[in-house]
Each structure stands twice: as structure tokens, then as C-alpha cells.
Amino acid sequence: MPTTKANKSSPKKKAVKAKPAKKVAVAKKTTASVKKTSGAKASPARKTTTAKATVKKVAKKSVKAKPSVKASRASVSSSKEAAMKVKVDAEPHALDDEVTEKVRQLIHLSREQGFLTYKDVDKSLPEIAEKPEELQNVISIFNNLEIKLLDSKEVEKYKKKKEENEEETARSNQSDMLDDPVRMYLKQMGQVPLLTREEEVDISKRIESAESAALKIIYSVSLTSDFQLEICQKLLAREERFDRVVLDKKIDSRESYFKSLAKQVDALENLSKKIVNAWNSIETSSNETQRKRSTTRFRNYQGELAPIFKKCCLKLKVFEDFLSQINPELKAISRNLHNLDLYKKDKVKIKRKGVKIEQVKSDLETARTKFRMEPEELIDLIKDLRKNMRLAHKAKTEMVEANLRLVISIAKKYTNRGLSFLDLIQEGNMGLMKAVEKFEYRRGYKFSTYATWWIRQAITRSIADQARTIRIPVHMIETLNKVMQVQKQLLQELGHEPTPEEVANEMGLPLDKVQSIMKMAQQPISLQSPVGDSDDTNFGDFIEDKGAENPYDMTAYSLLREKILDVLDSLTERERNVLSLRFGLKDGYSRTLEEVGRQFKVTRERIRQIEAKALRKMRHPTRIRQLHGFFEADQSSVNKPKPEALRQLGL
Structure with missing residues (x-):
């Protein structure tokens, strides 16, 4: 028979020492199935079932051909599982073009759903059910491609198990991402697209427009005059950081700024007094004419504030502190205005809520006097100011987020210098935010070209300040780097480690300064650092504790x-x-003659006499002989001070 011949000719079959009776039985079963399927008028359902049985039997037969599987454990389910893993050593017989195309379609189907069922194979390849050799080759192809062959009953179980594995993998990946903040940060950063030159200019224009609108609102009224005056006075007294509050891209130099700032402070103080007087005259005006004159004068004075404010050059973010200070009062004004409007519409409802309308009016009048403007006008002005601040902040955020990759690329060059990678990124981001504030798009260069210098400066400054356990000043860091460069250069030229004298001669510096710099370059070592190969001994165990007492001296003094x-x-x-x-x-505490006399209720002179008499007795040869050994030990010790008692005894 064909099946028997194929099995005899297969080299895999020759290696298997199966019993002849079982081999013949399998061959008979296969032949019988072929005869049954070759009937002329077989029903389609019968044909499909028979083909499916043939596929399973061929799969089972391929498992039996594998030496590592025992014949006694070759059940149907285990045969199918082994058939998915079997590898055919011999070259499979060539398939027809039509069969090959259908096998490719089955492979494509398995890629989509992750598996194949016996039903799929029977449906696509009904003609090879009559040809066990071709069926064997097809199953071998599936096994070599690691395509799973499942029964229809096992599909739901397999899908459920696969979904559980995918969920577990997703949870594992999510937990890994949460445990690795750098990875999570890089993934979120990569989702932001880069900016073109035109987009950078557009964002810069939006920042400039929003900040100009916000500052125009601030400069138009005297609302912030006291706040700005306080900031300027702190700047003159050096109580406020210059770079925190002053927009330095609008000034020529700090010296000229501070010279003009003193004049602006005087002008602002005088103008503030005039504004307050004009407001008071509005409040106390007796007729409408006088009120109009005072109002006109008040508005003219407010108009004079803008040039002074502009020369102060305060940053917009400084006024965020001012808004946070008056925020509780703004909320109270808004609430009172709402209650007042509600009172005008429905007096009964406002009384039911327990709101005292007289108190509301009084609070609004107090706010009007304090801020020198109508409450409604104040709320609208603050609303416009905050809107422009949000627009400026949003545009700056867009610029920063689009250039975070630049910070990563620069921070990578400064690793292993004493700061972690995340700290370098954080410091670089701070430099990037400074670059966004100081960027001038009209100069024509790209933002990344300008921002690179600020990012580098921020990272190098943070390394100089924070990398060492013992901080070294920045100017000494630069000198230290020069010394290290000269040392490397001399090492290459001389072929040995240069001495401090050679380094001093090369740099033209005094020898003691070079020695102090080289000593400063040494890194501190932990007292817990292990010494040698064993972890039992620490470096701190070899350092003398000068505060501890010598056991020998303690014993000697105790005996004395x-x-x-x-x-x-x-x-x-x-x-x-x-x-x-x-x-x-x-007790180790020596008393004076006066203190001892008070205890014995005698005069200090009497105590001196008793002491002198006792010391004479102590110097007697019979008594002093007992102390001679300690006297000799004390003389031989290294610069140890004599006990007070021995000195008094005259030993």
C-alpha cells in the first residue's frame, strides 16, 4: 500500500523500533479509511467527518514516529499536541500548486486568529484527505511554522487563556513602566512632535502678544503700584534676587538698571501719594463739578504710572504672587456682587438665604476704597489679566514640551559626573524654561540653537553645586579643572605622574596653592567602605578616636x-x-578654699592650714614610698600631665 511504502522509505521510521503488529494495524486503519472515503456516493457530511478523522490519525501517526513519545501514552489529545510540535527531518514531497496556495491561505488565517482548527484544514483541503502522504507534508509544514492545530471544542478555552496572558503581559508592562520613571518620561516625551522654524516663531509671537496684553492691563491702573514699589525697594536693598523678578532681556546692564531704579522708586512714591490724594478728593467732593475735576486728575496720574512701570521691567510671573495675595478678597467681592444682583432680582430669596444686604454693600464699598476702582471693573480687569496669563503660559508650555528631546540629548553627555540621569534632565529642563523666557525670535536663529547654551549652563552649574559631598565654589571648580588638564598633559609628556612642583611650574602658580587645589580634588570616602576582600572590616575601624581615653592611662590613674x-x-x-x-x-571637681571653708564652717585661712599640715604628712617617707612607682611611670609616659595630687605632694 502507498502508506506502508511511504513509512518504510522514511528514514524517521527506520529509527523507530515499533512493534510490527501495531504498525500493520495502523496501516490497515489508514487503508480502511481511504477505502471508505473513496466511495462514489458518499454524503458531504460523512466525507468531512472521515477527512477530519484522517487528519487526526495522520497527526497521531507523526507523533508515533517521534522516538521521545511512548506508545502507551499516545492518546488523541496528546497526539494532537505532539503533532503541533513535531519537526520533519526528511524533505517533504512537493505539493500541487493548488494545494500550496490553499496552504498559504491557511497560514495567513492562522496569523490572523493565532491558531487553526482541524475543521479549517478539512474545509480548505478536502482532496488531500485521500492522500495521507500529502496530508503528512501539510501537517509537517504547520508544525515547522509552529502553528497550533486545535479541535473545535478547544477554541474557546484557548482564546480565554490567550486573553488572560495578554492582560497579564499588559499589566506587567504597565507596572514596569511605572517602576521605571525614565522610561515613562521618555515615552510621553516622544508623543510631542518637533517644531519647525515657522511654528517656533508663531509660538513666540503668541507669548509676546499675551504678555504684552497682560502687562498693559497691569500698567493701566494703580492696582499694583504698592506691590511694585515694595519689589523695587527690596531690589535696591539687595533683599530680592535680580534674576527672579527682573526681565533682563529688556535692560542693557545691571549697573545702569540699578542707577535708574532709584529714580523710578522716588518718582513712584511721589506719584502714589498724588493718586491717593486725588482718590480722597473724589470721595470727599461736595458737588459734581469738583468730583469730575478730581476724577480727571486721578486718571491723569494713573496714566503717568505706565512709563515708570515699564522702566522697572518686572517679569509677568511676579504678579502671580500679587494675584494669589488678593485672591481671597476677589472671591469675597465676586460673592457679594452675586448676592447684590440676586437681591435686585428677588429680595425674598436673598432674605431666606440669610444674607445681610447692608453688610454686602458695606464690604463692596470697603473693597472699592482699598483698590481705588469699582468692584465690577476690578473683577473684569482681573479676569482679562488671568486670561492673558493663561495664554502666555500655554504657549510657553508648548515650546518647552516640543524641545524636551534636546535636554535628553545634552544630559546624556554629562552622565557619571555625580548626578543621576533624572536630576540632569530636571536641571536641563529648568535651563530650557529660562531659554523660553529669554528667546528673541527676531534675531533669526532657531530656538534649539539658543536653548542649547542655557541647558548646558544649567546642567554644568548643578554638577558643580551638587555633585560633590563637600561643595566647592564654582570659581575653584574651574581652577581645579585646569589643574587636572595640566596633570594629564604632563603625564603624557613625562611618562609619570607629575609632582606638585612640576604642575606649579607649568601653570605659573605658587606651590602651596597647587597643593591645596590637589588636596581639594580628593573625593571623600565613606567610613563604612569595606577594606580588603572581606566585608567584616570597615575603613572607619582604622581611624583613631582621639576623644576616647587610653585604657592604659585609665587603669594607671584608677590604681593611683x-x-x-x-x-x-x-x-x-x-x-x-x-x-x-x-x-x-x-568627684573630679576641685573646690576653692572658700568653698571648702563654707562646708566645714570655718575660715579659708583655717582650711589652708589644715591642707598644709595634711600635705606635710603625705610627704613623709613612709607614705610617699607607696607612690614612687606611679611617679616613675608618670615621668616615662609621653608628655602626660601629672595628676594634681602628685604635683601638690611635690613628687
């Missing part, structure tokens, strides 16, 4: 104290107590 107390026992009780108090033999 005991001996002195033994010698003192030969004296009278009063003499013993006087000497102990005078020289601190008990």
Missing part, C-alpha cells in the same frame, strides 16, 4: 587613685576630707 585613698586613710578624717575636696579626688 586607690593608692592615694589608701595613703589618705592614715590621716585624720578632717584632713582627709579637706584634701579630697580641694583636689577633687572623689
Whole structure:
């Protein structure tokens, strides 16, 4: 039979030592299935079922041909699972063009749904069910491409398991992204498109337009005059940072700015007084004519504020502090205006809410006097101001987000210099925001060209300030870098590590300065750093603790104290107590003659006499002989001070 011949000719079959009876049985089964399917008037359903059985049997047969699978465990389900993994060593017989095209369609279908069912194979290739050799080749192709062949009953289970695996993988990727902030930051940054030159100019114009509109609102009224006057006075007193509050791209130099600022402060103080007087005259005017004159004078004075404010050159973000200060009052004014409008429409409803309309009117009048403008006008003005501030902030954010890639590319060049990559990115972003504020699009260059210098400056400054455990001033960092460059140059020229004298001669600096710079360049070491290969010994274990007492000296002084107390026992009780108090033999605190006299209720002269008599007794040969050993040890010790008692005893 064809099947038997194919099996005999296959080199895989020769390697398998299967029993002849089983081999014949399998061959008979296959032949019987071929005979059944070759019937002339077989029904389509019967034909499909028979073809499906043939596919399963061929798959089962290919599993039996694999040496690693035991014949006793070759059930239908395990046969299908093994058939998906079998690799055909021999070259498969060539398939017809029509069959090859259908196999390609099946492969494409498996790529779409992730698997194939036996039903799909039977439906696409009904003609090869009668040709087990071709069927074997098709299944081998699927196995080599690692395409899963499933039964129709297993499809739902497989899909469910696949969805669970995908969900678990997605959760794992999400958790990995959350655990890795750099990866998450880079992914979000990559979603923002880059800007062209025209787009940069358009954003810069929007920033300029919004800031100009906001400043025009601020300069038009005296609302912020006291706030600006306070900022300028702090600048003159050097109590406020210049770069934080002053828009320095509009000034020539700091020296000229501070010279003119003093004049502007004087002019602003005088003009503020005139504005307050004009407002008071409006409030106290008795007739309409006088009121109109005062109002005209008040508006003229307000108009004179704009040139002074412009010369102060304060940044727009400084006025955000002012808005946050008056924000509670603005909320109260808005609430009172709402209640007043509600009162005009429905008096009953406002009374039911418990609002005292007289108090509302009083609060609005107080606000009008404080801000020197009508409450409605104030609310509208602040609303327009905040709108322009938001527009400027939005445009700046667009410019910053579109250039975050530039910060990453520059920060990569400064890694391994003492700061983490995230810190470098953060410092570079701060430099990028400064560049956005100072960028002048009319000069014609791209923003990235200008921003590069600000980003580098911010990163290098942060490394100089924060990278070292012991901070070194920035000017010393520059000198230190020059010394390191000269050292590398001399190392290449001389072939050995240059001495401080050679470095000093090369740089033309004093030797002591070069030595101090080289000492400054040394990095601090942790006391917990391990010494040697073992982790048991730390560097701090080898450092002398000069504050700790020497055990030898402590033992010697303890024995000396005991001996002195033994010698003192030969004296009278009063003499013993006087000497102990005078020289601190008990508690280490020496008392004066006056203090000892108060304790014994005698004069200090009497205490001196008792002390002198006790010391004469202590110098007696019979007593002093017990202390000679300590005297010799004290003389031989290295510059150890004598105990007070020995010095008094004259040893």
C-alpha cells in the first residue's frame, strides 16, 4: 500500500523500533479509511467527518514516529499536541500548486486568529484527505511554522487563556513602566512632535502678544503700584534676587538698571501719594463739578504710572504672587456682587438665604476704597489679566514640551559626573524654561540653537553645586579643572605622574596653592567602605578616636587613685576630707578654699592650714614610698600631665 511504502522509505521510521503488529494495524486503519472515503456516493457530511478523522490519525501517526513519545501514552489529545510540535527531518514531497496556495491561505488565517482548527484544514483541503502522504507534508509544514492545530471544542478555552496572558503581559508592562520613571518620561516625551522654524516663531509671537496684553492691563491702573514699589525697594536693598523678578532681556546692564531704579522708586512714591490724594478728593467732593475735576486728575496720574512701570521691567510671573495675595478678597467681592444682583432680582430669596444686604454693600464699598476702582471693573480687569496669563503660559508650555528631546540629548553627555540621569534632565529642563523666557525670535536663529547654551549652563552649574559631598565654589571648580588638564598633559609628556612642583611650574602658580587645589580634588570616602576582600572590616575601624581615653592611662590613674585613698586613710578624717575636696579626688571637681571653708564652717585661712599640715604628712617617707612607682611611670609616659595630687605632694 502507498502508506506502508511511504513509512518504510522514511528514514524517521527506520529509527523507530515499533512493534510490527501495531504498525500493520495502523496501516490497515489508514487503508480502511481511504477505502471508505473513496466511495462514489458518499454524503458531504460523512466525507468531512472521515477527512477530519484522517487528519487526526495522520497527526497521531507523526507523533508515533517521534522516538521521545511512548506508545502507551499516545492518546488523541496528546497526539494532537505532539503533532503541533513535531519537526520533519526528511524533505517533504512537493505539493500541487493548488494545494500550496490553499496552504498559504491557511497560514495567513492562522496569523490572523493565532491558531487553526482541524475543521479549517478539512474545509480548505478536502482532496488531500485521500492522500495521507500529502496530508503528512501539510501537517509537517504547520508544525515547522509552529502553528497550533486545535479541535473545535478547544477554541474557546484557548482564546480565554490567550486573553488572560495578554492582560497579564499588559499589566506587567504597565507596572514596569511605572517602576521605571525614565522610561515613562521618555515615552510621553516622544508623543510631542518637533517644531519647525515657522511654528517656533508663531509660538513666540503668541507669548509676546499675551504678555504684552497682560502687562498693559497691569500698567493701566494703580492696582499694583504698592506691590511694585515694595519689589523695587527690596531690589535696591539687595533683599530680592535680580534674576527672579527682573526681565533682563529688556535692560542693557545691571549697573545702569540699578542707577535708574532709584529714580523710578522716588518718582513712584511721589506719584502714589498724588493718586491717593486725588482718590480722597473724589470721595470727599461736595458737588459734581469738583468730583469730575478730581476724577480727571486721578486718571491723569494713573496714566503717568505706565512709563515708570515699564522702566522697572518686572517679569509677568511676579504678579502671580500679587494675584494669589488678593485672591481671597476677589472671591469675597465676586460673592457679594452675586448676592447684590440676586437681591435686585428677588429680595425674598436673598432674605431666606440669610444674607445681610447692608453688610454686602458695606464690604463692596470697603473693597472699592482699598483698590481705588469699582468692584465690577476690578473683577473684569482681573479676569482679562488671568486670561492673558493663561495664554502666555500655554504657549510657553508648548515650546518647552516640543524641545524636551534636546535636554535628553545634552544630559546624556554629562552622565557619571555625580548626578543621576533624572536630576540632569530636571536641571536641563529648568535651563530650557529660562531659554523660553529669554528667546528673541527676531534675531533669526532657531530656538534649539539658543536653548542649547542655557541647558548646558544649567546642567554644568548643578554638577558643580551638587555633585560633590563637600561643595566647592564654582570659581575653584574651574581652577581645579585646569589643574587636572595640566596633570594629564604632563603625564603624557613625562611618562609619570607629575609632582606638585612640576604642575606649579607649568601653570605659573605658587606651590602651596597647587597643593591645596590637589588636596581639594580628593573625593571623600565613606567610613563604612569595606577594606580588603572581606566585608567584616570597615575603613572607619582604622581611624583613631582621639576623644576616647587610653585604657592604659585609665587603669594607671584608677590604681593611683586607690593608692592615694589608701595613703589618705592614715590621716585624720578632717584632713582627709579637706584634701579630697580641694583636689577633687572623689568627684573630679576641685573646690576653692572658700568653698571648702563654707562646708566645714570655718575660715579659708583655717582650711589652708589644715591642707598644709595634711600635705606635710603625705610627704613623709613612709607614705610617699607607696607612690614612687606611679611617679616613675608618670615621668616615662609621653608628655602626660601629672595628676594634681602628685604635683601638690611635690613628687
